[in-house]
Amino acid sequence: MKDMHLAELNVGRLLTATDDPRVKEFMDNLDRINGLGKRMPGFVWMMEGSGEPGTGNTEAAIGGDPQYVSNLTVxxxxxxxxxxxxxxxxxQFYEKREEWFEVLGAMxxxxxxxxxxxQPTLEEALARLEHMRTHGDSDYAFGWSHLKQAQMWQSHGCTQAKVA
Structure with a gap:
């Protein structure tokens, strides 16, 4: 895949509004974690929000719901x-996701x-996500298990969220 890069979309729905104390730790660390990602070897691009400190890309409400937040990177x-x-x-922050995010039944x-x-758009990324939800892993849209070269997710992966 010499001429290709890997895009990823991660979507979550916060338990409450972004200014609620229950999600303060998550919101307070958005810039730190996003900044770390941008400095990593191999980072190419990230969909940005308004640039306001501590907001990440939380303004990109999905389906008009401000509690849906997304992370789209290449x-x-x-x-x-x-x-x-x-x-x-x-x-470490991903492991704590249940403290801040609803457990989503769908991928x-x-x-x-x-x-x-x-640089993919959010609409393009959401279409890929929907394709994977409908058809499962394919070369068009996939999860970690579809990538033979992916190794760390098997040994370092996070604990599975508990669905109520």
Whole structure:
């Protein structure tokens, strides 16, 4: 995949509004974790919000719901994305996701290959996510298990969220 990069979308729905004390720890660390990602070897691009400190990309409400937040990034390779997700402090925050986010019954994470230089839109990413929800893993839209070169998610992966 020499001429391709890896895009990923991760969607979550906060338990409450972004200014609520119950999600303060998450909101207070958005800039820190996003900044770490941007400095990682292999990072290519991130969908940005307004640029207001401590907001990340929380303004991009999905379906008009301000509690839905998304993270859309592009990476040089599977290995560089894995290193960020499972090999940095990001994992510690991901492990605490149930403190800040609803447990979504449907798949909320998707990856796909994009040509070098392409910056996917949120609409494009959501369409990939919907395709994966409907059809499962394919070369068009996939999760970690679809990538043979992905290794860290198996040994360093996070605990599974408990669905009520």
């Amino acid at each position: 990476w040089e390779s599977v290995e560089t994305l894995e290193k960020f997700v499972w090999g940095t402090i990001h994992k 909320h994470f998707v990856m796909w290959w994009v040509p070098r230089g392409h």
